[in-house]
Amino acid sequence: MPVIEVQHLHKTYGDKVAVDDVSFTVERGEIFGILGPNGAGKTTTVECVEGLRTADGGTLSVLGLDPRHDRHELRQRVGVQLQESRLPDRLRVGEALELYSSFYRTPADTGRLLDLLGLTHQRDTAYKKLSGGQQQRLSIALALVGSPEIAVLDELTTGLDPQARRDTWDLVEAVRDEGVTVVLVTHFMEEAERLCDRIAVIDTGRVVAIDTPAGLVRQIGDEQRIRFRPSAPVDLAQLRALPDVLEVERHGSQLVVTGRATALQTVTSFLARNQVLAGDLRVDQANLDDAFVALTGRKLD
Numbered sequence: 001m002p003v004i005e006v007q008h009l010h011k012t013y014g015d016k017v018a019v020d021d022v023s024f025t026v027e028r029g030e031i032f033g034i035l036g037p038n039g040a041g042k043t044t045t046v047e048c049v050e051g052l053r054t055a056d057g058g059t060l061s062v063l064g065l066d067p068r069h070d071r072h073e074l075r076q077r078v079g080v081q082l083q084e085s086r087l088p089d090r091l092r093v094g095e096a097l098e099l100y101s102s103f104y105r106t107p108a109d110t111g112r113l114l115d116l117l118g119l120t121h122q123r124d125t126a127y128k129k130l131s132g133g134q135q136q137r138l139s140i141a142l143a144l145v146g147s148p149e150i151a152v153l154d155e156l157t158t159g160l161d162p163q164a165r166r167d168t169w170d171l172v173e174a175v176r177d178e179g180v181t182v183v184l185v186t187h188f189m190e191e192a193e194r195l196c197d198r199i200a201v202i203d204t205g206r207v208v209a210i211d212t213p214a215g216l217v218r219q220i221g222d223e224q225r226i227r228f229r230p231s232a233p234v235d236l237a238q239l240r241a242l243p244d245v246l247e248v249e250r251h252g253s254q255l256v257v258t259g260r261a262t263a264l265q266t267v268t269s270f271l272a273r274n275q276v277l278a279g280d281l282r283v284d285q286a287n288l289d290d291a292f293v294a295l296t297g298r299k300l301d
C-alpha cells in the first residue's frame with residue numbers, strides 16, 4: 001500500500017497557480033524524487049503533503065492520514081528537512097538534537113543518529129562553527145530525530161561542494177536502509193539519477209512523467225551520439241543511409257552521428273571499409289538531461 005497518495009493537487013497563491021494538477025504515489029521504503037526547475041511547484045507540493053500548507057483542490061493521504069486535518073499526528077511520523085533551515089548560532093549540535101527530541105513521542109537515539117550522520121565529534125560544536133556540509137547533515141539529523149516513517153528532504157545539497165554533496169547522497173541511502181521512506185525534492189539531475197528509485201518530473205505545476213531514472217531515459221529511446229574527426233573525407237549521404245543512423249551533422253572538422261543503440265558498430269565498420277580512421281571518437285548515451293529536455297522542451301538548469 002502506498003504511504004503517500006496525492007491526487008489532482010491544486011494550489012494557488014493569489015492569482016499565481018503554483019501547483020496546477022499533481023498526482024503521484026510513494027511506496028514504503030523507496031527514495032522518491034520530485035525533480036523540476038525553480039518555481040515548478042515542488043516545494044508547494046511537499047508542503048501540502050506535510051500539512052504545512054493547505055491545498056485548494058485534490059486529495060492527499062499520508063500514512064492513511066489527511067494532512068489537512070491530522071497535522072499534529074503527521075508531525076510525529078513525517079520528518080521534514082526544510083529548505084535553508086537555520087538554527088541559533090550558539091546552539092550546540094548535541095543541544096539541538098536534545099531540544100528537537102523533546103518534541104516527539106518516540107525520539108531516536110541521538111548518539112546513534114550522530115554516528116549515522118558522521119557528527120559524533122561535533123556534538124559540542126556551536127552551529128555557526130559547522131561547515132556547510134555539517135550544517136546540512138545536522139538538518140537531516142533533525143528531520144530524523146523523531147524516528148519518522150517518512151523523511152522529506154528539500155534541496156538538501158544546494159550550496160554544497162561536490163564532495164560534501166556525494167557524502168550527503170551516501171547518507172540518504174543509509175537513511176533509506178534504516179527503513180525510512182524518503183521524498184527528495186531536487187533540481188539536480190545527477191542527484192535524482194543517482195539516488196531515486198522513481199522520479200516525478202514536475203514542470204509549471206504539472207507532472208510531466210513518473211518513472212525510474214532508466215525508464216525516463218528509455219521513454220526517449222536508446223539513442224546514442226557518436227562524435228569523431230575522420231582522417232579522410234567521408235560521403236555523408238552514404239553515412240546517412242546506413243541502418244540505425246538517424247542523423248549526421250558536420251561541426252567543423254568533427255562529424256556527429258545520432259543513431260540507435262547499434263549505430264556504433266555500423267558506423268565503425270563503414271569507416272573501416274572506406275579506410276577512414278575515427279580520431280577523438282566519443283560516444284554519448286542519452287541521459288536524464290536529454291530525457292528532461294524531451295519531456296519539457298527545455299533544459300533543467
Ligand SMILES: Nc1ncnc2c1ncn2[C@@H]1O[C@H](COP(=O)(O)OP(=O)(O)OP(=O)(O)O)[C@@H](O)[C@H]1O
Binds near residue numbers: 043
Ligand atoms: N508564499 C508564496 N506566495 C506567492 N507565490 C509563491 C509563494 N510560494 C511560492 N510561490 C510561487 O509559486 C511557484 C511555485 O513555487 P515553489 O516554491 O513551490 O516551486 P519550487 O519548484 O519548489 O521552486 P524552488 O526550487 O525555487 O523552491 C513559484 O512561481 C513561486 O514564485
